[in-house]
Amino acid sequence: MKFRLCVLVCLFQTAFAQEPISYSVSFDNAEHHEANISVTFSNIGKEPLELYMSRSSPGRYALHEFVKNIYDVKATDAKDKPLVLTQPDPYSWRIEKHDGTVTINYTLFGDYCDGTYSAIDPTHAHLNIPATFIWAKGMDQRPIRVQFKIPKHWKIATQLKPTENPVVFTASDFQYFMDSPVEISDFDWYEWKVPYKDRSQTIRMSLHHSDRKDESQAFFEVVKAIVLEAKAVFLEFPQYDNGTYTFLADYLPYARRDGMEHRNSTVITHHHSLQTGLIDIAGSVSHEFFHCWNVERIRPKSLEPFDFMRANMSGELWFAEGFTSYYDALILKRAAITSLDQYAKNMSKDLSFFLGSPGRRYFSAVDMSRQAPFADAATSNDPQNKSNTFISYYNFGAMLGLALDLSIREKFPNLTLDDLMREMWDAHGRNELPYTNDDVKAALAKTTHDKKFADTFFEKYIFGRETPGFKKLLAQAGLLLRKSKPGKPSLGTMDWKISENSIELQKPSIIGSPLYKAGLDRGDKIFTINGEGIAEINQLDTILSHYYIGDTLTVEYEQRTKRKTAKLILAEDTEWEVVTFEKAGEPITSDIENFRKNWLTSRSSEPLPVLKKYCPECKRLFDFELEFCGFDGSELKLIP
Ligand SMILES: [Zn+2]
Ligand SMILES: [Zn+2]
Incomplete structure (x- = not known):
């Protein structure tokens, strides 16, 4: 019945x-x-x-x-x-x-x-x-x-x-x-057939821009290299629903810098042109295309089904967005679109922020993921203490991706993070079986055949709030993590604007910084340091250059309409950088050479398109990863 x-x-x-x-x-x-x-x-x-x-x-x-x-x-x-x-x-x-x-x-x-x-x-x-x-x-x-x-x-x-x-x-x-x-x-329109099982699928791109057509044509070759290098991580393309994947690109002065993933397409927009924003634009192509595996098919359970009438919360964005961010830069390096120096420079920015932020005192990578509804394009009038309490799951996850990849490579000679991504694809992507954080941990245990390693990594860094040992991990690849301004005295990282005869703090002072300890915070106006006026920030640098770390200075400032003075003890600048051993004057061993080769060069079994850049002055051709002409110093371009 x-x-x-x-x-x-x-x-x-x-x-x-x-x-x-x-x-x-x-x-x-x-x-x-x-x-x-x-x-x-x-x-x-x-x-x-x-x-x-x-x-x-x-x-x-x-x-x-x-x-x-x-x-x-x-x-x-x-x-x-x-x-x-x-x-x-x-x-x-x-x-x-x-x-x-x-x-x-x-x-x-x-x-x-x-x-x-x-x-x-x-x-x-x-x-x-x-x-x-x-x-x-x-x-x-x-x-x-x-x-x-x-x-x-x-x-x-x-x-x-x-x-x-x-x-x-x-x-x-x-x-x-x-x-x-x-x-x-x-728009300009491009199509490219890629083999898929016993048939083919088509990668397509609409490109709405106001530059020359040969420019978008040259850029589609860059897209092809990225597509092949991304595929090499998972070893196969997803099955696209109508046999097609489409990049919807808008590079227009009235567009915003953005990318958004979808099942069989992505929207990529930028206010820069292909000439002026090339690497940033290539990065978003790399990021969004990686999403056709990671997030669109390897899908967090917490996002299914998506509810359009409320904010959807996911504790897995450190993996879905963060690991995708780790790979977007890695793929550009592997495809020789960026150089090792550029890769290290980008990493410096991310790692410096990650290491310098007090955010981990409050929240883990999972907690940060759950705050996405208040982070990405969220708006509200009241100020927040995010500079102290929040590390974006993009940044957090990308740094954990880096730490996990290097930890796997350190401990398991024949394994890499790519193997974990393939395991996730096998267990949750191809069959579209949504995952939880515990599923990622289980996949790591299965990939490494080492449950203890997986449990420890997750307890410490994913669910916990410890900091991975980046210095040792990066040294395997001949990359040195060091303070970028050693010995330089600082008041602490701050956003400021010039306001009358003072500089006005624009964001909450960073916990533990000299400013924070002296009781200064957002909205406060600093007039003098040790009696010297500082109406311009470069004056601040000049003033500080006369002092040393540990020196006590007197700051005259205004807080909530009250004129005050405070004693402030200078601390070392908190910025970090990653540089190659070559730059740091340290030896490159054959182990380092091998490590770099396995990590940072093309993993694709199919040859990538040969990419070149041009010098607008001397018209010479250069490898794509180079930024400037070796003869006249001009910035290299996509087309002659
Ligand atoms: Zn358009
Ligand atoms: Zn993303």
Whole structure:
């Protein structure tokens, strides 16, 4: 009996489920950043219809309240008769009575070109789906059809399924639709077939920019190198849903620096051009493409299914975002897009922040991951103490990725972090079985056949708050971790602005720093140090250069309108750097050479495209990883 009932219900649900939801979008007022959108829900029975505008968007974990840019919302039935809309809360509407068909018309305003919001202007329509489309509750399984009414010279790029009509696309269900951003513009378009099992898949790129076409063409070769090097970590591509993976790139002065991963595509935006932002842009290509394995398919359980009506919390972002960040830089190095010096320089920045931040006193890598809703694009008016309490899970995770990779290499001669990533791909990615932190620990134990190693690493550094021994780990690769300004006296890291005859502290002083110990904090204005005025920060450097670490100075400052003085004891500058042994004048052994070779050179079994840069002055060709011409010092470029 139970079974029969189920059959009937299932049959009914299937019939119910097959009626597609139909969207239509036009951009008649693009100069003023508006899109006109209509959506029809048909065959929906007699129940009241609940409509929503998303509050959140996968991959950027704060609340964005997309409803704030929606207006002129109107509802009609099958006979075009107006329907009454009520608004039970700020993000939803309700229609009590209708005839089984409801069409909603509304206007969307969008003027922010990044991976989370939408941008409509005379050059393009750049749409993140949760920021664009109203949806109905309880219709998650219905297929979706979307038609774009666009100017003749515009084309459409998206991971949505194409149809015979070039302006109509479909999605199999709600979750896939929400995950499928759309770029519509007069973009450059590139395709590249890569072998996959006994067939092929296509890597594609739409590139909306205002530079020369040969530039985007040259850049697609860089993309190919990154794609091959990323694949070499996992040994295979994921199976892309429609046989395609698409980079949706916008490099425009009015775009924001951003990247956002999706199942079979990514949005990458930058205010720089390919000429001026090349390495940063290549880094975001590397980061986002790595996500097609790590986070899109090797997926934290805590993010499934994604709830668009609340902030989604995940304690696994140190792995999902952080390890992806570790690999984005590593892949550029392996593909010889960056040099060893550049790789070390980047690492210096990240490691210096990680080592200098008091954040680990308060939170572990897992705790930091759970704070994503307050970090990435989150906004609020009141100041926070994040400079003391927060280390981004990107930075934290990337440094743990570095520590774990180097620890594995130190202890298990034939294993690397790549082996752990492959184990995660085998256990959780290919079959899309979402994971927990304990699953990553189990995968590490399985990879290394050493449960104790895995337990200890997780207890100390993932769940715990200890600092890995980077100096010893990095030395294996002939990299030296050292203070970048040894012996230099400092008041502590500070953000400041010049304000009348003083410098005003812009952020909370760092716990343990001379400023902090002397009782100075955000908003305080420093007028003099040992009687000398410091209206400009370079004056501060000049003043401090007359003193030594441990010297006591008198600071005259204003705090909450009160003029005060304090004694301040100078401490050593807290910045760290990573330099090659070559630069530090230390010997390079054959062990170091081998270590570097295994860690930092191409892992790809397929040859990478030969990448070159050009000197704009002398027109010579150089290896891509070089930054400047060896003859005239000019900055090297992507195209002649
Ligand atoms: Zn665009
Ligand atoms: Zn990411």
